[in-house]
Amino acid sequence: MGITYQIEDKGRPAIFLLPVNKLDNRSRERILAFLRSEYGGASHVQAKIIGEWMDEQGIIHRDQMWEFEASFLGKERIPRLYQFLAEIAYDLGEKCVYLKLGQYTHLVYPIKGEGD
Numbered sequence: 001m002g003i004t005y006q007i008e009d010k011g012r013p014a015i016f017l018l019p020v021n022k023l024d025n026r027s028r029e030r031i032l033a034f035l036r037s038e039y040g041g042a043s044h045v046q047a048k049i050i051g052e053w054m055d056e057q058g059i060i061h062r063d064q065m066w067e068f069e070a071s072f073l074g075k076e077r078i079p080r081l082y083q084f085l086a087e088i089a090y091d092l093g094e095k096c097v098y099l100k101l102g103q104y105t106h107l108v109y110p111i112k113g114e115g116d
Contacts, residue, residue, distance in 0.1 A: 011073035012102035014039075014081055017051050017065040022092045031068055034084055038077070039070040051098065086110040 018031070028044070035042030045067040052062045078101065085097045090110035099106045 009073065010071040013069060013071045013100070014102075015067060015069045015100040016085060016108075017049065017067055017098050018088065018092065019051070019094070020064045020066055022094070023066060027088075027092070028066075031088065035068065035070040038080060038084075039072045042068060042070040044068045082106075082108055 023031075032042055032044065047067075049065045049067050050062055051065045052060060054060050081099075081101075085099060085108040087110065089095070089097045089108065090112065094110075096107040096109045099108050
């Protein structure tokens with residue numbers, strides 16, 4: 001009898017990019033701790049990933065990025081990820097965070113509430 005296997009569905013992937021030059025050790029650990037506690041684990045790539053985008057004035061921007069990934073089951077877990085990414089973007093002074101969520105891509109913008 002040969003080896004057989006079992007597959008466990010981990011749900012949809014959530015992959016997002018953050019600029020290397022704005023992430024210190026505390027920020028990285030905060031992100032990884034959130035992904036571990038909320039989604040059971042995470043991975044991050046420390047390879048040379050270059051993000052490139054064009055702003056409203058047509059100026060091209062480039063940044064070296066870190067890629068973070070976690071997977072999870074259930075759509076009800078998505079809003080907490082949006083909230084966390086908005087908080088991280090705000091803390092890092094980023095206009096938005098690029099997020100791939102399953103088959104979709106999003107830009108998550110932080111919006112500062114009144115009285116904050």
